[in-house]
Amino acid sequence: MNKLYLSKNSIIVTVLTVFSMLLAGGFVFFNRNKLFVKGVTSISPSAVLTFSPNTINTAPGSSFNVVVNLNTGGVGVVGTDLLIRFNKDLLLLEDILVSGNSILKSVLPVTSSGAFNRQLVLACANTGSHNGSTSACSRGAGIIQVGLAAYDWSSNTTTGMYTGNFPAATLSFKAKKTGQSSIRFIPTEGVTNTNFTTTTDSNVVAIPTGGDPLDVLITPKSRVRVNVDDLTLITTTPSPTPTPTPTDANTVSLYPVADTYVTSAEPNKNRGKTTSLHIDGSPVEITYMKFDLEALAGKNINTARLKVRVTNYSPSDYNVKRVPNTSWKENEVTYNNKLDIGAIISTFAGADAGTWIEIDITNFVKDRKGSLMSLGFDGSGSNGLDFNSRESGESNSPKLEITFN
Structure with a gap:
């Protein structure tokens, strides 16, 4: 089985290809934004992706972590794509820890040995280039893409379906300069990705009994608001409406x-x-x-x-x-x-x-x-x-x- 990272499409194509071969699933095809299938048993979207915390207050040069949580909503799933947008001018992605579990064992993209290719993810996210080439970074800088698959590369076998709620990834950022921005999923409810056309969106994939793989992700609402301030840090809890106060000489x-x-x-x-x-x-x-x-x-x-x-x-x-x-x-x-x-x-x-x-x-x-x-x-x-x-x-x-x- 070929274990290459498929950079031209959704990461989850890897696990879907495996499942279509091993489980004789139906024909799967994609358009530029969403995962579609033919002849599936209907499953209502149930899976939820969220960030924690929702507000970060920090200073230039300081580091902070953001946790990505996956809740399958009671549905058994075989994998997920996480596509996350951040402001590369304001933030540097220092590291990424993708948790995995006993079923969602494979962390994608992978090297030729099946190990998580962390350096590829970091390089593409921060610069849009890896080893001097942009060919492996088709989505450009400012986009994080990682995935989890119910697959064991060492034995070339699937590992079942996962149902539950767990921290799928931890993103480590460093603030580069003052400013305000947000970290959000692609897609986020109410946001149009006007300059993003080369990949599918984030997705969580289930395989209905007797059907083909199906995206069961509810369009995410969660996002992280990042405030980088070099003087005073703003409280993370929204404060009561402030009223003007007497000002001092400065x-x-x-x-x-x-x-x-x-x-x-x-x-x-x-x-x-x-x-x-x-x-x-x-x-x-x-x-x-x-x-x-x-x-x-x-x-x-x-x-x-x-x-x-x-x-x-x-x-x-x-x-x-x-x-x-x-x-x-x-x-x-x-x-x-x-x-x-x-x-x-x-x-x-x-x-x-x-x-x-x-x-x-x-x-x-x-x-x-x-x-x-x-x-x-x-x-x-x-x-x-x-x-x-x-x-x-x-x-x-x-x-x-x-x-x-």
């Missing part, structure tokens, strides 16, 4: 002098007086904010963090971008006359309703101090993010917290 909190959002669903409508701001990819919704930084002229800026209070959960990632126009008025902007937005300043992950998100925009504030500053917020996900506007009251309003000397 700290100032600034509130927007204008904010609004536009939507392609109502291209002529102005939303400058609404109490919430929206970002979405479908329909397209873009948020704008403007701050007056005149009081910061001549100051030495240490940090500048924009804080927004979420009112609608979203699992997607979003961008803060430069907006050259600083003369706009919140009661005049519509989708049809929307403001041009420029280069990305920072990226951030969505969060649960009631949570405050902090976004580091220090360098841009340094560049714009002493003048007006406009920001634009956009994203490509179809499950949009909503947060309070300045019209919702000072305690819930977006705010820019700046330290200086």
Whole structure:
């Protein structure tokens, strides 16, 4: 039996090929996103993949672990693909421990001897290349792909079906720089992988009695929000809604002098007086904010963090971008006359309703101090993010917290 890592398709092709040979299963075929079968006995999706913990607060240069848990939902399974996306610019995948058990014995990809090829996984995830070649890393950098199979390479035999709940893998990361991002499965509920077309998704495979292999994974919702902060660490438990507090001589909190959002669903409508701001990819919704930084002229800026209070959960990632126009008025902007937005300043992950998100925009504030500053917020996900506007009251309003000397 050939024991090569099949890099062009799902890892689970290996175990499915084995089972189709040894168990005389039906014909299996794939499209670019999901696992499909012909003539199967129906099984409702039951398996769940989750991360633990769901929030990481750390500093540049620090390491942390994320555990991937598999719960088969009472169904016997023969293998799983884990496809996980992370921000390679913010994080380094230092190591990966794939647990396995007495049934899901084989950890994929494998070397020619059947051993787990850890170095291939790490190299592909971090750089998109292994031993100077990209051919074994068809998914590119920022993607972790590993698998577990109910198979014993040493004897070329299958090992049955696993039912239960166990930690399938432990991912060890190191934070490279400050910023916010997320670690998530491919797919994640509500997220479209617009630039990911060369492989199947994560899957958990069962073989119904008298049927063919079938993906029984419920589309994952779990994700890890990563906050990398070089000054103070944010609590991992969402805190109560903060209210502005008196500032000392080296700290100032600034509130927007204008904010609004536009939507392609109502291209002529102005939303400058609404109490919430929206970002979405479908329909397209873009948020704008403007701050007056005149009081910061001549100051030495240490940090500048924009804080927004979420009112609608979203699992997607979003961008803060430069907006050259600083003369706009919140009661005049519509989708049809929307403001041009420029280069990305920072990226951030969505969060649960009631949570405050902090976004580091220090360098841009340094560049714009002493003048007006406009920001634009956009994203490509179809499950949009909503947060309070300045019209919702000072305690819930977006705010820019700046330290200086």
